[in-house]
Amino acid sequence: MASLEVSEMVLETADDEIEVRVDDLVTYFNIESPEMHLSVQITALLTDLNQGLIGEGTPLAQVLLGSTTGDEVVLRVPGKAAATLRIHEVYRKESAQPEIA
Numbered sequence: 030m031a032s033l034e035v036s037e038m039v040l041e042t043a044d045d046e047i048e049v050r051v052d053d054l055v056t057y058f059n060i061e062s063p064e065m066h067l068s069v070q071i072t073a074l075l076t077d078l079n080q081g082l083i084g085e086g087t088p089l090a091q092v093l094l095g096s097t098t099g100d101e102v103v104l105r106v107p108g109k110a111a112a113t114l115r116i117h118e119v120y121r122k123e124s125a126q127p128e129i130a
Contacts, residue, residue, distance in 0.1 A: 049093050054120040060113045
């Protein structure tokens, strides 16, 4: 799993309509294998698949960024069949200071 523990993060639900951004932990699944959920944390630079970290410049991060819970995105990687992924959950690190509206 990613370097941040889920206990340090807040679950964003479909009702929140929060877009995935860098530092979020995203759980998703391929619609052809809905029982197999995968989780990755999007980072600014670092990619370490063994720890579930992907850099924001990777193809997977690029399709996840900006999506919300329940969205379907299409991952296209040269030499592979396109894969449709559904965003299941988004966890966001709790902010030390509240946002001001």
